Amino acid sequence: MAQTLVIKIGTSSLTHPETGQLAIATLGALVETLTSLRRAGHRVVLVSSGAVGVGASRLKLTERPRTMPRKQAVAAVGQGRLMRVYDDLFTSLNQAIAQILLTRRDLVDRTAYVNAYNTFQALFELEVIPIVNENDTVAVEELRFGDNDTLSALVASLIEADWLCLLTDVDRLYSADPRQDPTAQPISHVSVAELAALEIEGGDRGSQWGTGGMVTKIAAARIASSAGVKMAILRGQQPQNILNLLNGESIGTQFEAQPRPDNARKRWIAHGLIPRGRLYLDGGAIRALCHQGRSLLPAGIVKTEGDFQTSEAVILCTSDGVEIARGIVNYNSHEISQIQGHHSDAIPTILGYSGAETIIHRDNLVLTGNHP
Template structure:
């Protein structure tokens, strides 16, 4: 038995579109009911459950007479507006058989990348769990644009797991585990456990969005596992029909072990839930100070500035080759920085006043990538 699974008190379960719908669109009632039975069993054991469910766009295809997943954003949003109501209605009816109430939570990228929204999302989910409801989370596909969408619900599930401080993330898909390559090949083997990056070497993950009505793929699921395990949350990846066995602790699917102690929520948010608004180019000495000695970033170590950001925005700190080495919250507007570059804080304070003696990025607002 997997103790990391059986001992988890707060569980986030993510299920993809292909595990909930028919190939042509429309909800598969039997599959939804089977998932509801699994969630109800967890709740009956006294565990807290959050479901991250794809399927809104896919559920809206058949009612609108759309034969396949549309490529244009407007039609996707129209399908989502029809399908989301059907999806949450089906979950509500299915879980009502077990006396459970559902709460719908629709998120956009802003809700997890902007600190105030992030806290608001946490409070909503926390209150639903306190009231013994089952939060059902999905991306708000009806309003999300290409520029502000998650792209897949695997990353969203990992961020939600960290947001609610889950003890376990379960990724349910149409493949029973992570394999070294195409599961249809005879020379491919199943990977039962992943302890770190070394266990992923030589694995062919394919490409996201390869088939069906979903948008993800094994790449997005492994990346979601990286995010969650980086927050100290174990992850189980398996097929939806194996969910009862997986959540009972049986050794099915692939178990990703946590690779770090749980960091502060604020630094995790900064590393994984923010989108940089600009870049600060560092000289080698500044890279050494920030990365090796964990120092704050000062104006003297910056060689160039990219982007249109304001004080308090997240920015990437990049080395001389342009590779990001850290992310931090900047203390200056982008328009202020060019005249400060290469100058010491003592010099700046003398020339411009004590307000310019501050760091560009303080070490408490900085996380290594």
């Protein structure tokens, strides 16, 4: 059965760690594997790191650039070189590719989000493999994905993928960094409940050229799982393991997916938007949201945190800060801090004008965390 696959390969797998030069053998194996998957009828997206590393190598830099303007300049040098290598390799197999550069702004804006979805679908119909990267050259810190693990998980959510495969420099998830801790235990399977409680000891970076480590991969797994996408961590030097994964083999570390949310708009609220604040709720409001499908009323809010405007996204959490949901607010933070704890009937008296009865309508609210 044809499936939709997002494959992310990290800088540590794409390049030689000592020099930053491209690992052509790995790239060749990756291109062959993805082409085979596409010809078998699967819809394939590649999220590729490496632009900064390749740019640094081309410019003969000895370490990763530290400032944002320099990093963006180096990425601009590397991105064209990286795509040329991909195009040469895929062309040798008569496989068409497309470059898609995304910023977080493309997912925050609802119209851009829908347009991105439609572009991916059109490319699949044309039997093209999209190659995705963050648009490093124009992204600003506030609207960055931060790492390509997060980007790949958000793309998987956007296109309703069946699998997200993270190709990295280890063969699976371990309880600690096996390169530093010889007692680290391998983890082959992670259930939804185990993922919620999972904490991994280890670095937050891979190689000196990369930005991701196991911490970002766990974060990506949580995004993917909550969007109904299964995820696997596999060794990047052996991309053909993706084929074994689809054949049902127990390989790498595999993460279960939660049931997929049916509502595309709610997936966008949960994963596309950047939360600008937090609302802390009492037990009654939590039960109404989690178990009765109700909207959020001002009476159930015990604390407002952050500075946000009307129609921006916020995190809803328990009194001790555990996230349970996200939603789009009908009032700004100053207004909510005034009406929190009060009945909706009191809103006109407190604010001096009549507004919505709800802080967040249930159509603009999605459950995301553990539900008490």
